[in-house]
Every structure is written in C-alpha cells, then in structure tokens.
Amino acid sequence: MSDRQKGLIDAFKTTIPNADIRYCCRHIWTNFKGKFPGVVYKEHFWKAARSSTVHHFNIHMATIKELNEDAFKYLSEIPAQHWSRHAFTSARKSGMLLNNCCESFNNVLRKARSKPILQLMEWIRRYVIQRCCAKREGLKIFEGVIMPSVVKMVHMGLKEASAMRINQAYLNEFEVDHEDDTYVVNLENRTCVCYKWTLMGIPC
Incomplete structure (x- = not known):
C-alpha cells in the first residue's frame, strides 16, 4: 500500500510485478478534497471506498457524478482495484484502505532516520527484536483463545x-x-x- 508517490508504481512493477497494489484512501481523499471540497463529497467518497459490492460502489460514484462531472472523472481515472473494497482480490485476506501501519512505523523511525544506512538497519533490527519480545511478554498474561x-x-x-x-x-x-x-x-x-x-x- 502506498500514497502514490511518483516512481513507486513503476518500481513495484519492476521489482514485485505479482504484488497486489493498493493506494491509501486517506492520501487519495486529501488530494481529492483539495479540488472538490465539501461534506457530501467526503461522505460518498468514503462510502464508495468501503463498498463491498459493485452495485453500492456505482451508487456512490453516480452521486458524485451528479454533483460534479470533473470529480467523478478524477476518481474514475484511479483504477478501483487499488482503492475500493469491492474490486479487491479475495486472494489477499485484507480489506485495509489506509496505510496506518506504515505511517506508525515511519513515525517510529523518526529518531533514527538521520543515521547511515547500515546503522539504520541495525537500529530497525533491534527495535523489531524488542517489540517482538514485549508482545510475547504481553501474551503471557492473556486469557482466552480468541484475540x-x-x-x-x-x-x-x-x-x-x-x-x-x-x-x-x-x-x-x-x-x-x-x-x-x-x-x-x-x-x-x-x-x-x-x-x-x-x-x-x-x-x-
């Protein structure tokens, strides 16, 4: 999942051509609302993104089209399989629309981002080890079978x-x-x- 930065899509196609690529809906919405602000646009954009059937997706896209033809065209130019749940492949068992995990990890890296690459990788390695250990310790007091x-x-x-x-x-x-x-x-x-x-x- 990415925020559609320039060059990323081409890089994905070259290095991981079989990967399922999604776009973070928060970034799409941020760019979209800059051109087409309004509560009604927001409501139908997010409903279109969360739609699990093409029928519901088309309903919300049609409403956006009635509001503004250019707004509809803007979203239509972004392939639905990258941002709307109804078009996601069922081979990937995830309905995630946001790259919150990446943003959280990126925030963690803030203190180490200025390090040289080898030191940065070592910092990440140790951070992951410590986090996994903390999670294991937390599970020791977990009661139940289902999370x-x-x-x-x-x-x-x-x-x-x-x-x-x-x-x-x-x-x-x-x-x-x-x-x-x-x-x-x-x-x-x-x-x-x-x-x-x-x-x-x-x-x-």
Missing part, C-alpha cells in the same frame, strides 16, 4: 445478523435480506455476494 480484535469482529457480525431475514432457496443456498438489499449465501462454497466476509477471510 480481542477478532472477538470484536464476531460480535459485530452477530449484531448485523440479528437484523437479517433469511429465506432458503436450495439445500445450501439462502437469500439474506439486510436493510434494503438481498444477498445470496452459499454455505457449501462458503461464499456471499456481499463479498465483505470473503475478503476478510471469514467463512459465511
């Missing part, structure tokens, strides 16, 4: 599921009504057309 972040996701899914209506179509296939939309879930294939849980690597 808190995963428990939170499960509870969120249960809350959403309680508001859904289910109609069985075939032995392993169901139609699920959620709010104003209907999704097809196949238990045998463990797929759902909402794409959300497939992308996150969670079986339906």
